[in-house]
Amino acid sequence: MKPDFAVTKERVKLYWPLIKPLQTGLLLATGLAGYMSARCPVFHLGTLLAVGGSLFLAISGSTVLNMWWDRDIDAKMPRTQKRPLAAGNLSSHETFMLGMILSLLGVGWAFGLDSLYGWIVLAGWFFDVVVYTIWLKRRTCWSILWGGISGGMPVLAGRTLGVGHMDVIGVLLAVAVLFWIPTHIMTFSLRHFEDYQAAGIPTFPERYGFKTTRLIISISTLLATLAITVVGILLGITWGYLRLLAVLSVGLLILALVAVFRPSERIHFSLYKYASLYMLSAMLLLAL
């Protein structure tokens, strides 16, 4: 019989990929940045840690439930076949329970911090698990719009908790994430087009063609960078940070335009990666 520690270590090793650490980390960073855009982290360290903990649990919970619901799709796609649930290393029941426990803890903690903050975190969870994953993902490519709205909730929640009410800056930050999502997800669907086709998931490239999808990516990139720049101006960040934000935005826009006029797999993948780095850097600059 294995000692308890070894068993726990083994389970954690299996659970870890279920929460998509990079994606969860990025969304968590937006939530923390939203809070720090209103409150100095040094003087509100306790609340900041609570924001981090509650968002981490809620986002992880929704991601695990997403994996639980999509286990049949994951098993069909070479890219996702090795995920613990799709590979049969975890049972469906265990994964569902894990997702529910993490979700309840995260959303519950959020309500414990502040009711409005809790409602926004719950809304994000609901849009992701129920509207995006269960209801729309297999029916329409427009499901990503709801995925985007859900993705914008952590930053809105963090900002709202920081200022005590919902404000224009919080909404604009959520809009920035909403417009950033197509750059992230559509680029991914261009890169893994065959995978999504094989799994029968409707995507923009399949519905509207590659050219239109690339154009949508460019337009949404432009809107995301505009929203972030406006937030930067409204927050009154220094000219230096604003210049840096402008430089990073131009880099993203040029890459999006290159993807329209000289598309290649390398460009799509770079755009996907750059978009993530851009969001992380932008949030850092807004939070400082």
Next chain:
Amino acid sequence: MNAKFHRFLPLTLTIFLSAWQIAKDHPGDTQVAVWAYTVGFGILLVASLWLILMGLEVLGNPVGVVIAALIPLSFSFGLVAEYAPVYTWTYLGFALIGLLGIAATRFMHVSTSLRVWVVAFVHGMAGFSIISLPLLVLWQGQAGIAVLGVSVGGVVVGISGMALLWQRMGASPGGMGDLTPLLPWALWFSTICLVIGFNLR
């Protein structure tokens, strides 16, 4: 040390140095100079990010030729705006025409020698400004010895860009081999020199 290390380390350092310099209150005396230096460091930053994400092969892209020329042109334009302000708009005109010339000869069907000469002339003029203006202000006592860092940085980035462009256009600079793997280190070195030059002059 593998090739990946030699790409990642210098380019990451270049990104952080450039980001710091852009975010910091710029030592430029005029708004035009501040924006010109922002463009220069901005291209260093974004180009380094792209090189990390896409690999050094991306240097073969025709757009890269124009971007490579923008770095020395923007730094030299900033220096002209600061130290020879009467020539600011004349130099901007030259920079724009030079860029158009490089872009036109790169995308149009023209002889390799014409491409090389256009690139050499534009980079040469930018390089001359980057070397001579800091020397001039040093001689006039307007700046300290550190200002020469700008000259060194500008020259290294200019020569690197020009050598690579010549290579891409089919000309071999001095019979040397493939210079591409050295580019990340050259970018890092020139960024350090530029940062030292602008901040300690």
